[in-house]
Amino acid sequence: MEKKKLDEHEAGPIAHPKVDRFGFVKQEANSPDGLTRSRSAFECEREERRIRKWRKMIGVGGSDWKHYLRRKPHVVKRRIRKGIPDCLRGLVWQLISGSRDLLLMNPGVYEQLVIYETSASELDIIRDISRTFPSHVFFQQRHGPGQRSLYNVLKAYSVFDREVGYVQGMGFVAGLLLLYMSEEDAFWLLVALLKGAVHAPMEGLYLVGLPLVQQYLFQFDHLVKEHLPKLGEHFAQEIINPSMYASQWFITVFSYSFPFHLALRIWDVFLYEGVKIVFKVGLALLKYCHDDLVKLPFEKLIHGLRNFPEDAMNPDTLLPMAYTIKVSKRLGELKEEYEKQHGKVSDSRIKQKLQELNCPDAASLQLDGKKICE
Amino acid sequence: MASSVNKNINSKLVLLGDSGTGKSSLVLRFVKGQFIEFQESTIGAAFFSQTVAVNDTTVKFEIWDTAGQERYHSLAPMYYRGAAAAVIVYDITNQESFERAKKWVRELQVQGNSNTVMALAGNKADLLGARKVPAEEAQTYAQENGLFFLETSAKTATNVNELFYEIAKRLPRLQPAPNPSGMVLVDDSHRPAERAASASCCS
Numbered sequence: 001m002e003k004k005k006l007d008e009h010e011a012g013p014i015a016h017p018k019v020d021r022f023g024f025v026k027q028e029a030n031s032p033d034g035l036t037r038s039r040s041a042f043e044c045e046r047e048e049r050r051i052r053k054w055r056k057m058i059g060v061g062g063s064d065w066k067h068y069l070r071r072k073p074h075v076v077k078r079r080i081r082k083g084i085p086d087c088l089r090g091l092v093w094q095l096i097s098g099s100r101d102l103l104l105m106n107p108g109v110y111e112q113l114v115i116y117e118t119s120a121s122e123l124d125i126i127r128d129i130s131r132t133f134p135s136h137v138f139f140q141q142r143h144g145p146g147q148r149s150l151y152n153v154l155k156a157y158s159v160f161d162r163e164v165g166y167v168q169g170m171g172f173v174a175g176l177l178l179l180y181m182s183e184e185d186a187f188w189l190l191v192a193l194l195k196g197a198v199h200a201p202m203e204g205l206y207l208v209g210l211p212l213v214q215q216y217l218f219q220f221d222h223l224v225k226e227h228l229p230k231l232g233e234h235f236a237q238e239i240i241n242p243s244m245y246a247s248q249w250f251i252t253v254f255s256y257s258f259p260f261h262l263a264l265r266i267w268d269v270f271l272y273e274g275v276k277i278v279f280k281v282g283l284a285l286l287k288y289c290h291d292d293l294v295k296l297p298f299e300k301l302i303h304g305l306r307n308f309p310e311d312a313m314n315p316d317t318l319l320p321m322a323y324t325i326k327v328s329k330r331l332g333e334l335k336e337e338y339e340k341q342h343g344k345v346s347d348s349r350i351k352q353k354l355q356e357l358n359c360p361d362a363a364s365l366q367l368d369g370k371k372i373c374e
Numbered sequence: 375m376a377s378s379v380n381k382n383i384n385s386k387l388v389l390l391g392d393s394g395t396g397k398s399s400l401v402l403r404f405v406k407g408q409f410i411e412f413q414e415s416t417i418g419a420a421f422f423s424q425t426v427a428v429n430d431t432t433v434k435f436e437i438w439d440t441a442g443q444e445r446y447h448s449l450a451p452m453y454y455r456g457a458a459a460a461v462i463v464y465d466i467t468n469q470e471s472f473e474r475a476k477k478w479v480r481e482l483q484v485q486g487n488s489n490t491v492m493a494l495a496g497n498k499a500d501l502l503g504a505r506k507v508p509a510e511e512a513q514t515y516a517q518e519n520g521l522f523f524l525e526t527s528a529k530t531a532t533n534v535n536e537l538f539y540e541i542a543k544r545l546p547r548l549q550p551a552p553n554p555s556g557m558v559l560v561d562d563s564h565r566p567a568e569r570a571a572s573a574s575c576c577s
């Protein structure tokens with residue numbers, strides 16, 4: 001629509017005429033980059049005020065963050081839900097995920113993993129490198145800096161935890177992080193997430209059998225039936241289950257084949273509040289499109305569930321809707337129910353590692369014979 | 375139910391095979407006639423559909439393209455269970471992918487439906503210079519295991535439509551056999567799982 005205006009107003013990080021604000025090469029027509037309207041002067045001012053507030057809140061290099069967080073967790077939550085300013089996103093993500101602490105306490109570890117270790121997953125990783133965000137300028141260039149850092153982070157992780165190794169999907173998570181921080185920072189954020197520095201560890205998403213994916217799908221299936229009974233009924237009739245449309249939501253936390261501007265907003269909340277936002281957003285999407293979806297037969301339904309209309313994916317309507325959906329209590333109950341049927345996903349191994357990686361408190365950590373935390 | 379002259383059947387088809395062998399590229403070629411050098415890797419599974427006409431019958435393939443990595447194995451059964459056809463893809467330049475294909479064949483022979491039409495596709499046939507898997511070896515293996523075999527190239531489109539057409543021809547519903555129930559000619563196998571009865575009907 002407002003193509004001309006749009007281009008004038010886009011001061012992207014890279015001077016590339018066909019690239020959106022986030023560095024994705026634009027598709028011809030309606031590229032879902034969230035820039036379908038230009039920003040007014042008013043909005044720009046508001047954005048600047050917001051950035052100033054945020055800067056005050058986190059302090060220089062994040063020095064005031066912990067203090068602020070302890071005093072006013074609700075203010076933090078509210079502000080994060082409105083979206084972290086893009087210029088501070090990388091830093092704030094590291095602060096809220098706990099990865100900053102891991103990094104500071106483990107100097108040199110990343111370098112060691114990248115340079116000296118070899119991984120059994122190297123070929124698998126290489127094969128996927130050019131297939132991860134292939135439409136993003138940073139990752140497009142063969143053997144360019146983007147592809148190299150993506151390779152390094154994934155390889156380092158596959159060495160850091162050889163049991164998880166490399167699993168398809170991790171590349172999108174790492175890729176998203178790398179657009180906002182350095183390799184080493186991205187690596188530690190991945191560690192923080194998968195090992196559960198702040199929230200429950202998510203490595204079960206990638207372990208053999210994908211146990212956590214299975215659990216999340218089980219929980220989501222029930223939540224759909226409970227929150228949207230009519231749609232749940234329709235899914236049952238058409239024999240559609242969440243594994244057909246939602247597995248990649250969980251495996252990549254919406255970083256795969258979702259509009260990037262929406263993915264970022266979800267990640268803001270995800271890192272602070274945990275995985276329940278993935279459930280809420282998933283339910284909100286279904287709720288938003290409910291009246292259309294209930295009418296669709298199998299094939300169109302599958303298509304619809306993988307191609308939500310652009311208005312459904314506007315973060316400023318979708319997220320407020322997601323916040324109103326309450327899932328915490330049921331998620332807990334459903335987890336128990338799932339564990340009764342299938343055993344615990346968080347087996348002793350994960351628990352042990354979780355403890356190990358509470359590095360700020362734990363005395364030391366041994367992993368693959370190396371000290372990770374001193 | 376009128377004896378159908380122009381039949382429409384729906385058939386669930388699943389693509390299996392190692393990651394990077396070109397499953398998504400084959401589907402894209404078949405469904406959209408395109409080839410994209412850097413296709414995003416498939417996370418979970420993706421769904422497509424395309425129709426093929428065989429004589430007086432239109433076969434609509436409902437295609438599940440799966441993620442190939444070993445780790446995703448646990449998600450595969452729900453896609454191949456009840457499939458009318460399975461295409462197992464390997465990369466002719468990669469011996470390991472051929473071994474992996476054989477594993478898939480064995481798994482389908484044990485776990486799958488015995489009526490499933492199985493095809494073996496040796497993809498990337500345009501890369502002759504880098505060939506590691508001789509066509510004869512694959513052909514022999516296919517014969518021994520009752521698979522239909524073709525070498526394909528998603529890149530040049532060689533044998534891609536042929537592959538799906540040949541599968542369509544081999545579907546049991548298209549074989550000249552009397553329909554035992556004398557009833558509706560409909561394949562509800564796109565319903566991924568257990569339930570056999572289906573509401574859908576042919577024309």
Ligand SMILES: Nc1nc2c(ncn2[C@@H]2O[C@H](COP(=O)(O)OP(=O)(O)O)[C@@H](O)[C@H]2O)c(=O)[nH]1
Nearest residue numbers: 393394395396397398399411413498527528529
């Ligand atoms: N030369 C050649 N490359 C192919 C062919 N089919 C796929 N590829 C390439 O192989 C890589 C993996 O393809 P993809 O379809 O994503 O594989 P999948 O993981 O099995 O779905 C991509 O880089 C494709 O461009 C082919 O027929 N010939």
Ligand SMILES: [Mg+2]
Nearest residue numbers: 397398415416
């Ligand atoms: Mg694929």
